[in-house]
Amino acid sequence: MTSAINTSTINSAYPVAGADNDTQGFRDNFINIVGGLATAASEISALQANSVLKANLATNAIVANNLAGSSIYNGTFSQFYSTAYINTISAGTFNIDLTNGPTQFLTMTTDVAYTFTNWPASGQMGVIKVILASDGTSQRTATFATANGGTIKYGNGGLTTNGFSSPFTVPRTVSRTTVGTAAAAQAVITFNDIMDIVPGNIASGSTAIVANSVVQSVNINNNTVTLNNPLQNQISGGTALTFSYTGPRVIEAFTVNGGATVYIYQLADF
Numbered sequence: 001m002t003s004a005i006n007t008s009t010i011n012s013a014y015p016v017a018g019a020d021n022d023t024q025g026f027r028d029n030f031i032n033i034v035g036g037l038a039t040a041a042s043e044i045s046a047l048q049a050n051s052v053l054k055a056n057l058a059t060n061a062i063v064a065n066n067l068a069g070s071s072i073y074n075g076t077f078s079q080f081y082s083t084a085y086i087n088t089i090s091a092g093t094f095n096i097d098l099t100n101g102p103t104q105f106l107t108m109t110t111d112v113a114y115t116f117t118n119w120p121a122s123g124q125m126g127v128i129k130v131i132l133a134s135d136g137t138s139q140r141t142a143t144f145a146t147a148n149g150g151t152i153k154y155g156n157g158g159l160t161t162n163g164f165s166s167p168f169t170v171p172r173t174v175s176r177t178t179v180g181t182a183a184a185a186q187a188v189i190t191f192n193d194i195m196d197i198v199p200g201n202i203a204s205g206s207t208a209i210v211a212n213s214v215v216q217s218v219n220i221n222n223n224t225v226t227l228n229n230p231l232q233n234q235i236s237g238g239t240a241l242t243f244s245y246t247g248p249r250v251i252e253a254f255t256v257n258g259g260a261t262v263y264i265y266q267l268a269d270f
Contacts, residue, residue: 005039006032088135095147096253098128105131105248108140108170116146119259126255129267132170133248141167146262150255155265164266172196172245172269175205179223182235184208187216187227189235194223196269201243208233215243245269 009032015021048057052065083101090109098118106112119126134140144152154164165172176191191197201215203225210229217226225243235241247270255262 003039003043005036005043007036010036096128096130098126102127103129103131105133107133107135108142109135109137111141113143113145116144116150116253116259116262119147119255119262122258122260123256126259127252128254129250129252131248131250132168134170139173140170142170143167144253144264146255146259148259150259150262152253152262152264155263164264168249170249171247172249174201174243175240176243178235178237178239178241180237182208182231184233185230187230188224189227189231189241190222190224191241192223194218194220194225197225197243198245198269201245203227203241203243205241206235206239208235209241 010029011025014025014029052067053063055061056063082103085100085104086106087104088107088109089112091112092110093113093115094106095115095117096104096106098116098120114130116128132142146152154166156163174196176194176197179190179192182189197215197218199215199217203209203213203215208231209227210232213227213229215225216228218224219226249269250267251264252267253262253264
């Protein structure tokens with residue numbers, strides 16, 4: 001794109017030194033200069049309105065650049081960050097609005113039915129990462145829908161063979177059944193399987209377990225879990241024990257057809 005300012009109409013050799021110069025030449029130059037300045041003002045105003053800026057040109061304040069759908073491509077980026085939207089949800093329904101940012105940290109004080117809204121138009125990739133936490137007083141349940149009657153498809157993200165858990169509880173708990181007898185005063189317990197049990201989980205489900213005991217280590221070779229405290233008494237085989245995560249759960253949702261089909265999978269449990 002080139003400027004529309006035309007300097008060729010301005011006679012830079014006028015007036016001629018030592019000559020009787022017609023005033024029409026002055027008037028012509030002044031008219032052409034004014035016209036050029038008007039074009040410059042129009043182009044500068046357009047630049048101010050449409051350019052990507054580091055700061056407001058008048059106040060030097062930080063600005064929000066709205067590209068209105070324009071593309072940025074064939075470049076290299078470094079040290080870019082995304083907006084983090086943080087909120088505490090106390091109502092039973094809540095919209096996960098993509099205009100609030102690509103990363104959202106939502107603390108639940110009750111069970112919540114979430115609806116994804118404001119996906120980009122079909123043909124564009126819309127992605128959002130959601131970090132769901134409980135307020136700490138109770139386990140909360142989250143359900144998901146998407147605006148305009150779209151369909152949600154769930155994946156497991158490689159975290160569990162059972163796929164995306166339903167209901168989706170926050171924080172997460174898993175139940176596993178013991179194999180054989182775990183004697184009193186020992187800290188090692190054997191299970192039928194130890195999938196989804198990780199160090200740091202809080203163990204419960206039996207009076208034999210000291211309150212607030214946590215998983216110290218997991219042995220995937222023999223399906224054993226070692227607690228940080230020895231058992232107060234024995235646990236018989238066939239006992240269902242519960243292991244609770246302490247932190248938030250992270251999911252990611254994306255669509256390429258304007259939210260008509262939304263894919264959700266788990267990224268992590270903490």
